[in-house]
Amino acid sequence: MYRHILVPLHPPELAVDAIGRALAFARPLGARVSFFHPIEDAGADADSPLHTLAAPELRDTRRTGRARELLSKAEAGARAMGVPADARWARGRSAAAATIRAAHSLSCDVLFMVPAGGGVGAFQLSLLASAGMAVLVAPPIAPVPGQAALGVLRDEHRAIASVIHACTSLLAAAREAGEAADPAPLRAAIACLGTGALGQHHAKEEAHLFARLRPHAPDLDTEFDELQKQHARDELLAGELAMRVSLLEEAHGTVARLEATRALEDAMVRFAELHWEHMGREEAIVLPAARERLQAADWAALNEVFVHPPEPDWRQLLNRLS
Numbered sequence: 001m002y003r004h005i006l007v008p009l010h011p012p013e014l015a016v017d018a019i020g021r022a023l024a025f026a027r028p029l030g031a032r033v034s035f036f037h038p039i040e041d042a043g044a045d046a047d048s049p050l051h052t053l054a055a056p057e058l059r060d061t062r063r064t065g066r067a068r069e070l071l072s073k074a075e076a077g078a079r080a081m082g083v084p085a086d087a088r089w090a091r092g093r094s095a096a097a098a099t100i101r102a103a104h105s106l107s108c109d110v111l112f113m114v115p116a117g118g119g120v121g122a123f124q125l126s127l128l129a130s131a132g133m134a135v136l137v138a139p140p141i142a143p144v145p146g147q148a149a150l151g152v153l154r155d156e157h158r159a160i161a162s163v164i165h166a167c168t169s170l171l172a173a174a175r176e177a178g179e180a181a182d183p184a185p186l187r188a189a190i191a192c193l194g195t196g197a198l199g200q201h202h203a204k205e206e207a208h209l210f211a212r213l214r215p216h217a218p219d220l221d222t223e224f225d226e227l228q229k230q231h232a233r234d235e236l237l238a239g240e241l242a243m244r245v246s247l248l249e250e251a252h253g254t255v256a257r258l259e260a261t262r263a264l265e266d267a268m269v270r271f272a273e274l275h276w277e278h279m280g281r282e283e284a285i286v287l288p289a290a291r292e293r294l295q296a297a298d299w300a301a302l303n304e305v306f307v308h309p310p311e312p313d314w315r316q317l318l319n320r321l322s
Helices: 012-029 061-081 095-105 122-130 148-177 183-193 197-216 218-250 254-293 296-306 314-321
Strands: 004-008 032-040 085-092 110-113 134-137
Touching: 004 012, 004 095, 012 032, 012 061, 012 110, 012 254, 032 061, 032 095, 061 085, 061 148, 061 254, 085 095, 095 122, 110 122, 122 134, 148 183, 148 197, 148 254, 148 296, 183 197, 183 218, 183 314, 197 218, 197 254, 197 296, 218 254
Parallel strands: 004 032, 004 110, 032 085, 110 134
Antiparallel strands: none
């Protein structure tokens, strides 16, 4: 049976499903998983090297922040599930060619993919045609009409991730330009990441999702406890970010404003790293468990909580940060 599975996190919108389903597939086999994110680059060499999360280039939050998010979440999910795994990325002229090269370089014996929404997409077809090894395409999971809250939770994760990326990109752009950042949009974003939208999201998860799922998943009690500790940690870190914005607002003179911007960027990058790990655990363990174990009455109650309240105006906030 398969011993080393390569899981491409491409296209990015399929990554959450790919991570969770690949880990569930690998764990009973005792197989190792290598997660791989291709960065398409028309100027890349045909033999561009494989990199890990430790590569300095992946610290470029403006250009590779999304890759770091996906790979960090994948590694976190694997650690939480006890599946041996590593995360790699490389540049390539095509995502499919880079993925195939990675699979062979790592001596994987199978490629594991999830289908696109409309079936098998162009990327999957390229791998099926040219991989030169076994390729598994997981069967599609039909949406369950009563599980609308699950889609809302995922949408909220994506929106929160977009705000984090926008903040790190704005701060990185200021650093590269040798300028201080404008604190006004950052103040609004960090309010969202504190007691605003993110705080409300965490509170609803604990009071409703976790509470509903615990009786159906006693094996996940330790995981729920850890996630709740991470919620509290995020609140403290968001408070530090707010303090850093205040210091930037109050700074006088070019040097002081530049120093305050750099300190805020360092704190924001740390917040992002820890939050990718948190999201990775929720998306790999909690959301699949909810889909599989909760009953119709549980979903009806969750839908009342998650589906009907109006969403924050994410687009307006992101426009301010762009």
